[in-house]
Amino acid sequence: MKKIAILVLSVALAAAIVSGLIFHLKYIDTKDALLISENNLSGLNEKLTQLNQETSALQDQLRKSAERLKELEGAKEQVSELENAITMKDQRLSEYEETLHALESWAGEKKFWMKGNLAAIDLGYNTVVIEVPLKGKVHTVGGPLSPKAILKRSGQTVSLADFQIDDQVIFIWESTKKGHVILSLKVK
Numbered sequence: 001m002k003k004i005a006i007l008v009l010s011v012a013l014a015a016a017i018v019s020g021l022i023f024h025l026k027y028i029d030t031k032d033a034l035l036i037s038e039n040n041l042s043g044l045n046e047k048l049t050q051l052n053q054e055t056s057a058l059q060d061q062l063r064k065s066a067e068r069l070k071e072l073e074g075a076k077e078q079v080s081e082l083e084n085a086i087t088m089k090d091q092r093l094s095e096y097e098e099t100l101h102a103l104e105s106w107a108g109e110k111k112f113w114m115k116g117n118l119a120a121i122d123l124g125y126n127t128v129v130i131e132v133p134l135k136g137k138v139h140t141v142g143g144p145l146s147p148k149a150i151l152k153r154s155g156q157t158v159s160l161a162d163f164q165i166d167d168q169v170i171f172i173w174e175s176t177k178k179g180h181v182i183l184s185l186k187v188k
Helices: 001-107
Strands: 111-122 127-134 137-153 169-176 181-188
Touching: 111 137, 127 181, 137 169
Parallel strands: 137 181
Antiparallel strands: 111 127, 111 169, 127 137, 169 181
């Protein structure tokens, strides 16, 4: 019976040693697999860090591009405003040149430049009446339009029908043997 007990104990010891070796080998395999996974994870972490840095750099570039775009849009608006200002300046210069040209051709004649309010318009007879405040009094100038009269409203050439009663006008007129003749009538 002692031999059987020793035999059983020997078999149990052998099984324990074999099991221990198997578990140890599995432990080594698992440990190696874990180290390989840790190395892979470390590489992935480095790549993730690099991607985060690239993303941050791209976000900075995007922000700078958005700022530049806003600056360009502002500049575009300023260009548009400048173009409008140039157009308005050109129109006014053209008006002044026309007036100057008209005044030069009338030099030496009895012509007057005044500001006033339209009091009456007669389209049938092509005449106007303008009230001019001078030195606390209101003077009336009325008469037909010259066939070459310059008629402008906001810088645009218009007809007498485009004027209205109470319009503030700048006008040039001359005194003739037949009465007053309106040479230029402008509303800004």
